[in-house]
Amino acid sequence: MITSVDVTQLGAGAAQALSAGSSGHVVVASSRATYIRTQHGLAALTPPGTYPGPLHALLSRPIPRFAAGTPIHVDRACVAIGDQLLLNLVDAEDWRGYMPQESALAAARLGAAEAAASVATRSSLFSEPWAGATTGWTSAVAAGDLELLASLVGGVGPGLTPSGDDVLAGTLLVARLLWGVSAVPRLVRCAAGGRSSDLAVAFLFWAAQGQSLGPVHELFRAAVERRPADALECAQLVGEVGASSGADLCLGIARALESLPVM
Numbered sequence: 001m002i003t004s005v006d007v008t009q010l011g012a013g014a015a016q017a018l019s020a021g022s023s024g025h026v027v028v029a030s031s032r033a034t035y036i037r038t039q040h041g042l043a044a045l046t047p048p049g050t051y052p053g054p055l056h057a058l059l060s061r062p063i064p065r066f067a068a069g070t071p072i073h074v075d076r077a078c079v080a081i082g083d084q085l086l087l088n089l090v091d092a093e094d095w096r097g098y099m100p101q102e103s104a105l106a107a108a109r110l111g112a113a114e115a116a117a118s119v120a121t122r123s124s125l126f127s128e129p130w131a132g133a134t135t136g137w138t139s140a141v142a143a144g145d146l147e148l149l150a151s152l153v154g155g156v157g158p159g160l161t162p163s164g165d166d167v168l169a170g171t172l173l174v175a176r177l178l179w180g181v182s183a184v185p186r187l188v189r190c191a192a193g194g195r196s197s198d199l200a201v202a203f204l205f206w207a208a209q210g211q212s213l214g215p216v217h218e219l220f221r222a223a224v225e226r227r228p229a230d231a232l233e234c235a236q237l238v239g240e241v242g243a244s245s246g247a248d249l250c251l252g253i254a255r256a257l258e259s260l261p262v263m
Helices: 012-017 102-107 109-120 137-142 146-153 163-179 181-191 198-207 214-224 228-239 245-259
Strands: 003-010 023-029 034-038 041-046 056-059 071-074 078-081 085-088
Touching: 003 012, 012 034, 012 041, 012 198, 023 198, 034 071, 041 198, 102 109, 102 163, 102 214, 109 214, 109 228, 109 245, 137 146, 137 245, 146 163, 146 181, 163 181, 163 198, 163 245, 181 198, 214 228, 214 245, 228 245
Parallel strands: 003 085, 041 056
Antiparallel strands: 003 056, 023 034, 023 071, 034 041, 071 078, 078 085
C-alpha cells in the first residue's frame, strides 16, 4: 500500500533538489530527517515542528525510516520514495529566511553578536582535541581570510555536520549579509574548499547565499529591529539544535559579527 504525505514548506535548496524530473536516492535517515540527493542537490525531509531551513522539506507528518540507496523520483506534483511513499508537492509553500539590508545589519552587529555569543560558549571547538586543531581560526575571520578559515575548521569536530563546518557556515552567512551579493562566488568557493562532508557542503553552499535555519534569521530581524530580548530568545532556540551544531553555528555568527571586516 502506498502512503501519501503532504509537503507543507520548501526551502530554496529543497525546492531545487525536488524540481520536476529529478531522480536520486536516500542518502541517510535519522530520527530527525531523511536526507535525499538528486542531480539537482540535497534535501532534508523533516517532520512537523522542525525549524525551516534552506534544505528542509517540511512534512505534514512523520515518515518511515528508509534505507540508504532507496530510489527517489520527482514529477510535477509529487515525490516517489521507493514503492511505499508519495510526497505531495501541490500545496508546498516556498520559504526564504529574512535577509536584512547590509547597512541595517552593520548597524546592529553588536546586538546580534551578543545574542549569538550567549550560546556560543557551548561549541565543541572549545574542547580538545578540536580546539588545538583549529588554532588561528579567529584571526582568519578578523583578517577576512575565509579561505584560510575553511582550511582550518572544515571537517573538524563531531556531528553529522562537523562542528567546524557549522562555525564556517555561521561565518559565511554573516559575510554574505554584510558583504552583499557580489561576494557570493567567493563565499561559495570557500564553502567547497574545506574538508567537509557532502551534507555539510550543502548547508555551507546555502549559508554562502544568505540562507540558514529559521531562528537564525529571526535573530537578525530582532537585532535590526532593536529587540534584544527576542534576539536572545532566538539564539537560545538555535542553541538547542543538535548536540552542539546550534552552538557551533552561533560561534561562527558571533565571531564574524564581532570582527569580520567590511569589504
